[in-house]
Every structure is written in C-alpha cells, then in structure tokens.
C-alpha cells in the first residue's frame with residue numbers, strides 16, 4: 001500500500017477497502033488480491049471471522065462460538081470448499097453431511113478460513129469505520145474515498161469500497177454520506193430481519209451422545225460437540241457449544257449473564273443427563289442470522305460511486321449466502337473494470 005500526505009498525516013492508499021473481515025469480506029479480499037488489486041481489510045474486532053470466528057480457550061484449544069458448520073449446496077461453493085479442503089483449511093464433517101448438502105468446518109478452527117482468505121490483504125484490526133468522505137486527491141482524475149474511524153480519524157484512502165458489515169451496521173456507515181442513499185435504503189430494508197442468540201461452551205466427561213442434538217420445545221436450539229469436528233478429537237473430554245432458541249433469546253436479551261449461565265448449564269444437564277465439569281461465559285450474538293432476502297440481487301454495487309455491499313443479509317441469510325454474495329459482487333466489479 002502507498003501513502004498519501006495530507007497536511008501532517010500520511011494516510012495509506014489502496015485500490016479497494018473492505019469493511020468487515022467475516023466470510024464475505026475475507027473472500028472478497030482473496031478474490032480481488034488474486035486479480036492483482038491492492039486490498040485493505042478493516043475490522044472492528046481483534047481478528048477475522050466475524051460470526052464465523054473462534055474463541056481461544058486455555059492452551060492451544062479453541063471452539064466455534066458462532067457458525068458451527070457451513071452447509072454447502074451451490075456448485076460454486078462446492079468448488080470453493082473442495083479447494084479449501086485440498087489446502088487443509090477446511091474439512092467435510094461427514095457425520096452431518098447428506099447426499100445434496102455437505103457440512104464443512106475450518107481446520108483446526110473455523111477462523112482458519114477467513115484468515116486464509118485474508119492473508120494477502122493489508123489487515124487493520126480493532127478499527128470501526130464510521131465515516132465515508134469522497135475526496136479528490138491531487139494528480140488524480142477520479143475521486144476516491146477517505147474512510148474514517150469512530151473518532152473521526154482517517155484510516156485509509158481507497159478507489160473502491162466494499163461494505164460487508166451486517167445490515168444495521170452497514171446502514172450506519174452508509175448514512176454518513178448522502179450520496180449513498182440507494183445503498184442505505186437496501187441496508188435499512190434488511191435491518192429489522194435479524195435474530196439473536198446466546199451461545200456458550202461447556203465440557204463434560206466423554207459420552208456417546210451424537211455430535212449434533214436439536215432438543216424439541218427447549219430454550220436450547222442446538223448442542224454441537226465441537227471436539228467431534230474433523231481434526232479436533234480430544235479423548236479426555238467432550239466440549240460442547242450450545243446455542244439458544246431465537247424466540248427465547250428475544251425475551252432474555254438483556255438478562256443477567258450469571259442467570260443465563262446457570263439456566264443454560266442446568267438445561268443442558270437435564271437434557272443430556274451429564275454433569276457439566278467446566279463452562280465459559282455466555283456470548284450474546286445480537287445479530288446472529290438474517291431472514292432470507294428473497295427476490296433481490298445477491299449483492300449491491302453502485303458503479304457511479306464505486307461502493308458495494310456483500311454479506312449474508314443480501315443473499316440466503318446464511319453462511320453459504322455470504323460466500324455467494326461475495327463471489328457475485330467481485331464478478332460484477334471484474335466485469336465493470
């Protein structure tokens with residue numbers, strides 16, 4: 001990346017700035033880097049992954065507190081995950097796969113996928129983009145974008161921007177510049193269609209319970225044995241990740257964390273008849289999944305402003321949708337070059 005001097009500061013410049021390093025943002029970074037573009041990936045968190053990130057526990061152990069596995073049906077994503085499997089970045093989870101739907105996980109953890117896709121981009125972490133200013137750098141004929149953080153500090157100057165933050169967060173970035181009103185409308189439309197979930201890891205003695213349990217009529221929606229995923233076998237314990245039912249979550253979104261912890265541990269023990277030996281803190285995913293955005297394009301692109309949107313909320317509302325949305329947006333950018 002080059003730098004541009006404006007007054008006292010040197011601001012890095014790049015062809016494309018991507019806001020959000022989840023599945024959609026990291027894949028855009030991977031595909032655009034392969035096309036020879038300089039890419040800057042920016043995320044408000046400490047690392048990549050977004051909702052497909054992993055939580056580090058003691059030692060070198062981690063577990064997937066968000067997306068537990070990705071179900072692949074589309075020919076384009078089948079091809080992509082075949083390549084990731086060959087590179088030992090992902091692996092099929094055969095126990096959860098069916099004839100027309102293959103389940104995949106990252107190895108040794110889910111965040112390996114976004115880390116791999118983002119490796120050729122300049123990655124700025126711990127930075128929340130808040131403001132987009134259109135500028136005309138000296139000696140340039142085309143305008144560029146100056147991205148600023150939530151303290152109004154300049155972060156990077158880019159010719160193009162891709163926003164992959166979830167709809168409400170994308171809307172708040174787009175609202176900072178009135179030229180982006182059409183994109184803002186699309187983000188606002190999708191902003192109310194999300195669900196929330198609590199998730200938590202816990203450990204029990206090894207058992208022969210299935211790798212995935214979906215209890216009926218329970219506040220727990222899913223229980224996933226994280227150590228049963230490919231390349232993670234741990235003989236000494238079973239490590240579970242449990243996720244709450246979205247309707248129950250809605251009623252207990254602001255409940256005391258200690259109460260949530262006790263309720264989840266007790267419910268888990270009642271269902272499995274296994275004593276919980278150890279557990280983590282519950283994590284609240286305010287925006288865990290979006291409703292399928294039917295009838296709309298899988299991405300949004302404004303050729304006039306060189307700003308685009310990708311992410312699960314633009315297509316299918318799930319992890320595979322985030323991947324397909326990113327692929328379609330990059331294809332559009334490639335076609336309009």
Ligand SMILES: Cc1cc2nc3c(=O)[nH]c(=O)nc-3n(C[C@H](O)[C@H](O)[C@H](O)COP(=O)(O)OP(=O)(O)OC[C@H]3O[C@@H](n4cnc5c(N)ncnc54)[C@H](O)[C@@H]3O)c2cc1C
Nearest residue numbers: 020022023024044050051067128129165311312318319322
């Ligand atoms: C508990 C849980 C269970 C799930 N289960 C499933 C499942 O079974 N199957 C399935 O298909 N999907 C599931 N999902 C959903 C799946 O994880 C998402 O669809 C997918 O990961 C979305 O990827 P994305 O790149 O579109 O968005 P994200 O992963 O949300 O990435 C967006 C990134 O943008 C960053 N960001 C936001 N605002 C800013 C800003 N202003 N500046 C800088 N960075 C910003 C965020 O930190 C984040 O890293 C689940 C999600 C959760 C949380």
